Amino acid sequence: MFTALVAFLAALAAYVPYSLTSRPRGGSALGLTYGITGYGIMLFAGLLGARKKVPVWRLGRAQSWMRGHIWFGLLTLPMILFHSGFARGGPLTSLLMLLLCVVFLSGLTGAAIQHFVPGLMKSMVPLETIYEEIPRVREQLRAEADNLVRLCFRHPEGKLEPALVSAPASFPRAASGTEPEEMVEMEAEEREYFRDVYGNMILPFLKNPGRRESVLANTEKAGAFFEALRRRLPASVHGSIDDLENICEEERQLSRQQSLYLWLHGWLLVHVPLSIALIVLGGIHAVEALRY
Amino acid sequence: MAGRIRTTKKLAQRIDRGYFRRLFPIPFWRRIFSLLVVGVCLVWLGFHAAAHDESPYSSGPLTVQHAILGGNCASCHGQGLAVGRRIKDQACLSCHDGPVHNAAQTFSPACVECHVEHKGTERLIAAQGSQLCTSCHSNLHTRSGKTQVAANIESFTHGHPEFSVLRSGAADPAAIKFNHKAHVGDLSQKCGDCHHAGGGVNDGAGAAGSPRGVMRPVGYQEQCSTCHPLSFDDKIPDAAPHDKPEVVHEFVTRKLREYIAGHASELGKAGTPRNAAEWVRSQVEVDEKQLWTTTCDRCHTLHPAAGAGLPSVPETKISHRWFTKAKFDHSAHQELQCVSCHANAASSTKASDVLLPGIRTCQECHGVAAKASGECSTCHLYHDWTKGRPVDGKFTIKQL
Numbered sequence: 001m002f003t004a005l006v007a008f009l010a011a012l013a014a015y016v017p018y019s020l021t022s023r024p025r026g027g028s029a030l031g032l033t034y035g036i037t038g039y040g041i042m043l044f045a046g047l048l049g050a051r052k053k054v055p056v057w058r059l060g061r062a063q064s065w066m067r068g069h070i071w072f073g074l075l076t077l078p079m080i081l082f083h084s085g086f087a088r089g090g091p092l093t094s095l096l097m098l099l100l101c102v103v104f105l106s107g108l109t110g111a112a113i114q115h116f117v118p119g120l121m122k123s124m125v126p127l128e129t130i131y132e133e134i135p136r137v138r139e140q141l142r143a144e145a146d147n148l149v150r151l152c153f154r155h156p157e158g159k160l161e162p163a164l165v166s167a168p169a170s171f172p173r174a175a176s177g178t179e180p181e182e183m184v185e186m187e188a189e190e191r192e193y194f195r196d197v198y199g200n201m202i203l204p205f206l207k208n209p210g211r212r213e214s215v216l217a218n219t220e221k222a223g224a225f226f227e228a229l230r231r232r233l234p235a236s237v238h239g240s241i242d243d244l245e246n247i248c249e250e251e252r253q254l255s256r257q258q259s260l261y262l263w264l265h266g267w268l269l270v271h272v273p274l275s276i277a278l279i280v281l282g283g284i285h286a287v288e289a290l291r292y
Numbered sequence: 293m294a295g296r297i298r299t300t301k302k303l304a305q306r307i308d309r310g311y312f313r314r315l316f317p318i319p320f321w322r323r324i325f326s327l328l329v330v331g332v333c334l335v336w337l338g339f340h341a342a343a344h345d346e347s348p349y350s351s352g353p354l355t356v357q358h359a360i361l362g363g364n365c366a367s368c369h370g371q372g373l374a375v376g377r378r379i380k381d382q383a384c385l386s387c388h389d390g391p392v393h394n395a396a397q398t399f400s401p402a403c404v405e406c407h408v409e410h411k412g413t414e415r416l417i418a419a420q421g422s423q424l425c426t427s428c429h430s431n432l433h434t435r436s437g438k439t440q441v442a443a444n445i446e447s448f449t450h451g452h453p454e455f456s457v458l459r460s461g462a463a464d465p466a467a468i469k470f471n472h473k474a475h476v477g478d479l480s481q482k483c484g485d486c487h488h489a490g491g492g493v494n495d496g497a498g499a500a501g502s503p504r505g506v507m508r509p510v511g512y513q514e515q516c517s518t519c520h521p522l523s524f525d526d527k528i529p530d531a532a533p534h535d536k537p538e539v540v541h542e543f544v545t546r547k548l549r550e551y552i553a554g555h556a557s558e559l560g561k562a563g564t565p566r567n568a569a570e571w572v573r574s575q576v577e578v579d580e581k582q583l584w585t586t587t588c589d590r591c592h593t594l595h596p597a598a599g600a601g602l603p604s605v606p607e608t609k610i611s612h613r614w615f616t617k618a619k620f621d622h623s624a625h626q627e628l629q630c631v632s633c634h635a636n637a638a639s640s641t642k643a644s645d646v647l648l649p650g651i652r653t654c655q656e657c658h659g660v661a662a663k664a665s666g667e668c669s670t671c672h673l674y675h676d677w678t679k680g681r682p683v684d685g686k687f688t689i690k691q692l
Contacts, residue, residue, distance in 0.1 A: 021423070023408065026351070027378075090350035090410065095333070127298075132316045133307050140306055144296075243296045265318050273325035280330050284337065288349040292369040 004071040008078060011037075015082045024085030026289065031083050035289075038079030039282050045073045046279050049272070070111055077104045092285055099278040106271040117264045125257045127250050134254050142206045145247050148240045149198050153191060185236050194233055201225070202244060209251040216248050217255075352410030359413070360692055367692075368409075379404050386686055391679040396434035406674060422447060425668040448666040449659035454651050457614055463644035466610045469591050470643040477638050483630040486515040489622045505621035509612050512591075522587055524579040527551055532583060537594075537602040544579055548572045614648050618671040 011034065018030050025031050048069040051059060059065075080100055088094045121128060129137050186194065205216040215221040226245040230238050315323075340348050345363040354362050361367045368383050384390065384403040393400070405424055430451070432443040445451040453459060475481045488508045512520075512534040522532040522540075528547045532540050552558065552568045552575075565571040584594055584603050594603040631637060633649040640647060659666025 087352065087411075089352050091348045092337075093351060129303075130307060130311060132311050132314070136308060136311075137306050239295065246296050262318075269318065269322055269325055272322050273329045276326045277329040277333055281333055285349070288346075289351075292349065292365045 001067070001071045004075055007072075008075055011075075011079060011082055019085070024082070026083050026085070026089075031085070034079050034083035035286070038076050038083055039286065041072045041076050041079065042275075042279055042282060045069050045076070046275060070107070073104075073107055076100065092281065092288070096278065096281055096285055099274050099281070103271060103274045103278055106267050106274070110267040110271055113263055113267060117260055121257065121260050121264070125253045125260065127253045128257050129254065131257065131261045134258060138206075138209065138251065138254060141247050141250060142203075145202065145206055145244055148243050149194075152186065152194065152237055152240055186234055190233055194229075194237065197229060198244075202248065205248065206251060209255050217252065219249070219252060222248055222252070350410060353413045354409055356413050358409060364692075378402065387683065389680050389683050391675045391677060391681070393674050393676060394434075396436050396438075397428070398433050398435055399428060422666070422668045425672075425674075447659060448668070448670075449655050452651065455615070455648065456617075457646055457648060458650050462646065464611065464646050466608060466643050467593065467606045468608045468610065468643050469593070472637050472640040472645075472647070474641070483634075483637065486510050487630075489626070505623040506613060507622060509610060516591075520587075520590065522583065524583050524587065525575070527555075532587075537584075537605065540583065541576070541580065541602055544583070545572060545576050548575050548579070614646075615671070619673065620671065 014030060015024070015034075018024060018028075022028070026035055048065050051057075051062070051065050077100060080097070084093065084097070088097055201214075202216065205211065205214045208214075209217070211217060215225050222245065226241055226248075230241050233241065337348060340346070346365045347363045349365065350362065358368075368379055370380070370383065379402075381390070381403045384407070390403060401424060426446055429442075429445045432439050432441070432445075442451065442453040445453075475486075476483070487510065489505055510516075517531070517534070522534060524532050524544055525548070528551060530547060533543055535543075549568070549572050552571050556568070558564065559568065559571055560566045565574055584596075588594055588605070592605050592608075594605055596603045625633070633653050634647045635649070635653075636645060637647050657664040658670065664670075
């Protein structure tokens with residue numbers, strides 16, 4: 001940060017007399033210096049992406065690269081403004097200036113998001129998992145819930161009722177080892193009620209946890225829902241109900257994680273493509289400017 | 293029944309260890325957008341390149357005068373790498389004349405120092421700041437070592453001398469009698485009754501660099517004849533022409549001859565000649581004496597001829613341009629009252645009074661921050677267009 005600040009002040013100190021005594025333009029010696037410096041910083045900032053591709057290389061700590069990316073990246077806008085003399089220029093340079101402004105602003109936004117959202121993630125999603133594995137984890141949670149409920153619905157002969165089996169065959173491990181030794185005892189009416197609640201309330205939520213209209217999508221409402229369920233059903237299934245409540249909570253956290261992840265990484269959909277375009281077009285501008 | 297227990301092992305078992313090898317939505321779309329954005333930009337540049345149009349690389353819009361050159365950078369910039377190179381004067385002079393500023397100047401800036409392009413279609417390309425002018429004129433040196441203008445002008449408000457016609461206390465050289473006070477004060481005439489702007493911004497001398505918005509010369513026929521007809525005889529309704537004495541004499545003689553031809557009964561009356569020729573001769577003498585000594589003399593100081601000849605009228609020498617080295621645009625000042633600048637006009641009784649406002653009047657607005665421009669180019673031209681030469685065109689329509 002200190003280096004970037006010193007560089008900015010030095011650039012500003014050179015620009016003020018330069019702009020007062022002559023007409024600033026990109027082709028002058030100082031204008032070219034600003035342009036080359038600004039473009040060099042853009043290339044350096046772009047190397048952060050390359051650095052992430054090879055995390056095992058001993059090219060400095062990732063944190064140092066990120067700090068350099070942010071603080072030197074902040075220098076690009078004043079450098080290019082000094083280079084252009086605060087003029088928009090022609091079609092290509094106008095496009096470059098627009099790209100630079102959007103990249104600069106999206107970068108600032110991203111830096112702010114990356115600063116605040118991880119803390120939110122930590123407090124709001126204690127059960128955070130790898131984002132890309134969320135669909136897979138969700139399938140396992142559903143299989144786990146199915147398995148829990150399936151064990152509550154054994155026929156007296158020991159056969160499982162097939163109606164509630166929703167877990168795909170590819171996730172047998174999640175179910176294995178969790179089967180209780182003893183059979184859960186329930187009245188037929190209670191079993192029918194449990195079946196109805198699971199089939200119409202819990203299972204639809206687990207299949208589509210993004211549905212906001214479900215009472216289980218809300219932590220407080222879900223707590224009241226499961227409390228009522230526990231009051232209605234015998235103590236023998238309270239353990240399973242607790243586990244189902246826990247599974248629903250994990251589902252809600254995964255939904256929260258998905259939302260926060262979109263904030264955390266969505267801005268890159270703007271920042272990265274426009275940065276690449278900026279570097280490519282900046283190179284073309286440099287070549288053409290040297291021609292004329 | 294035991295509750296759900298999350299052990300590290302159980303959590304690890306949930307994860308597909310090869311997950312990072314797959315491309316997930318955000319990284320996937322990031323790549324797609326990157327390719328798309330860069331691709332669109334390259335297609336745009338490629339489209340122009342295919343049409344041999346280099347306008348995307350322009351550093352800004354050209355002025356309308358140069359718009360025809362927009363897609364052909366080399367027409368001004370030349371070919372080859374331009375690192376450290378500026379547009380040569382020769383590129384400009386192949387189409388334009390650029391007469392020297394002053395033969396004694398010690399430094400001549402390159403054309404592009406003043407004529408800046410790529411700054412917008414409407415902007416006057418020569419309207420640059422005063423720094424370039426004052427870089428010499430704030431401490432003026434000439435090849436001869438002598439200077440004919442002020443040598444330490446830092447700006448319009450610092451160092452600029454009083455206008456030359458006022459500096460020496462010179463009188464208006466006009467050889468004519470005119471009393472502004474009698475017209476404006478006593479007769480309550482308005483300035484605009486006699487003084488009219490040219491009707492356009494560039495109506496002056498017509499040549500490049502001519503003054504803009506100068507007042508049309510005041511002429512007898514248009515401004516004076518209504519109130520001051522050149523009547524010479526009660527018997528003749530027509531007024532004499534405002535012309536040389538010879539023409540006036542011929543007109544008066546002809547009119548009197550025509551009159552007596554139609555009024556022969558007046559011949560031979562008491563005290564009058566008996567024949568027409570003599571009547572005409574004596575009447576011409578009377579009428580012309582009235583004209584020369586009273587009517588014409590109201591404005592002109594006639595030089596009497598030796599003997600019986602006609603008098604001569606000296607050249608009036610009415611100044612149409614007071615600023616010989618600057619331009620002035622009345623139309624740009626039309627919201628002002630005339631007397632706010634020409635304060636002495638209403639009280640002036642002699643034509644020799646110079647009614648031009650002094651530099652302090654101009655400095656009330658020009659050169660003062662946020663009021664009016666005080667740049668040198670507001671009033672002065674750099675090139676001495678009296679030394680301008682016609683340019684022979686070198687290009688064909690297709691070449692442009």
